[in-house]
Amino acid sequence: MQLTEEEQAMLNGRYGRATQKAMEILFALGTIYGAERMLPVASAQIAGVSYDNLGEAGLEFLSEMVDGGGKVRIFSTLNPAGMDIENWRVLGISPDFAKHQKRVIELFARMGVLTTCTCTPYLAGNLPGFGEHIAWAESSAVCYANAVIGARTNREGGPSALAAAITGRTPAYGMHLDEERRPGLGVVVEKWQLSEPASLIGREASETHWFGALGKLIGEKMQSAGGRPVPYISGIPYATLEGLKSFCASLATYGGAAMFHMEGITPEAIQFSLPAEDVTISFNEVVASWQSLNGAAPEEVDFVSLGCPHLSIQEIARIAHLLDGRHVVKEFWITTSRPVKQIADQIGYTGTIEASGARFATGTCCVVAPIKGRFTAMATDSAKACYYASAKNDFKTVFLPFDDVVSLALGDQIISHPVTQSHR
Numbered sequence: 001m002q003l004t005e006e007e008q009a010m011l012n013g014r015y016g017r018a019t020q021k022a023m024e025i026l027f028a029l030g031t032i033y034g035a036e037r038m039l040p041v042a043s044a045q046i047a048g049v050s051y052d053n054l055g056e057a058g059l060e061f062l063s064e065m066v067d068g069g070g071k072v073r074i075f076s077t078l079n080p081a082g083m084d085i086e087n088w089r090v091l092g093i094s095p096d097f098a099k100h101q102k103r104v105i106e107l108f109a110r111m112g113v114l115t116t117c118t119c120t121p122y123l124a125g126n127l128p129g130f131g132e133h134i135a136w137a138e139s140s141a142v143c144y145a146n147a148v149i150g151a152r153t154n155r156e157g158g159p160s161a162l163a164a165a166i167t168g169r170t171p172a173y174g175m176h177l178d179e180e181r182r183p184g185l186g187v188v189v190e191k192w193q194l195s196e197p198a199s200l201i202g203r204e205a206s207e208t209h210w211f212g213a214l215g216k217l218i219g220e221k222m223q224s225a226g227g228r229p230v231p232y233i234s235g236i237p238y239a240t241l242e243g244l245k246s247f248c249a250s251l252a253t254y255g256g257a258a259m260f261h262m263e264g265i266t267p268e269a270i271q272f273s274l275p276a277e278d279v280t281i282s283f284n285e286v287v288a289s290w291q292s293l294n295g296a297a298p299e300e301v302d303f304v305s306l307g308c309p310h311l312s313i314q315e316i317a318r319i320a321h322l323l324d325g326r327h328v329v330k331e332f333w334i335t336t337s338r339p340v341k342q343i344a345d346q347i348g349y350t351g352t353i354e355a356s357g358a359r360f361a362t363g364t365c366c367v368v369a370p371i372k373g374r375f376t377a378m379a380t381d382s383a384k385a386c387y388y389a390s391a392k393n394d395f396k397t398v399f400l401p402f403d404d405v406v407s408l409a410l411g412d413q414i415i416s417h418p419v420t421q422s423h424r
């Protein structure tokens, strides 16, 4: 791989041990993937923040980087942590865990990372431009950045995203190259609009579970096609930001996708047409995909969570509207980033929501928090959250439209629970 003089100096240790280590990581990655050179990147999104996943080994790596003089050179933000840094006691997090988690966040802060603690950095100030090269970890945000924004990033891991933040570089391979962004699998979705029950629930809150179910289905088709081809999807007439963020999280979880094109919706789709190899998806299959994640009856639910990926301010507005003057009867976590929560504070949504007994879990989520064993069944509108609730926390799942998740938390009748057997 060709390095510039400055990159070679980083590798030789002229900028200190942490920068050298960071360039070693990137050089090794670039060599494995056949990169010819490094690219300058405009921003980094760093994952591997929850102490629940990092453990002492991760803390040790971060300490070494700080001790070696590690400082970020580019705008760098952080993924969710294992707890809300302010509200952790109310959420039942142990003081011991809190102590370790605070050390992790402090180490990132000392390197100059903005401790936004969100998986939707694009809603919290880290919004790249079309065609911009970036180095992001967090699979849902990677998919959103590539497909919806048209920025360019591989699915970085925690160490490689931090390495990119410290050096301002990433190896030029994968999603940074035009040829890797070409679609390889056509997906025709039939009768999507006709089957959208927008009139029942209200457009702003009706899409997320459908897009989650669709992402799961297409993700599984990608896996069976082998080699994880970039899907080109036609037949979706419109999508909101919230629908797309749900879709990205699901497609990345079930298909390992870093990129897709959606005809008429994503910015690079116009450069391509439907690939010769294609599959057709009927809306009945999408319904079946939705049903497959319902493994519990609503009465079994003892934990309710919205905000995977982290909520937009519009979604919080919707929750405040639905909870206004009511009281929840189940543990209900609302997960979002600190900047979005601060907007909610200012407008008054936080007061309305907290008066209902629901709790904000800011800068964390139902997956990265250490809650295994605390609950039996979780209700959510997120296909990604269902996957990890089952795989990581051993919860049963109830997968509902956004508004019905709130209804369940309130103890109201659910309109649309598909009664099925467990998916596990």
Ligand code: F3S
Pocket (backbone or CB within 6 Å): 080, 119, 140, 249, 307, 308, 309, 310, 335, 364, 365, 366, 367, 368, 384, 385, 388
């Ligand atoms: Fe974000 Fe946690 Fe879901 S990191 S995408 S809310 S699993």
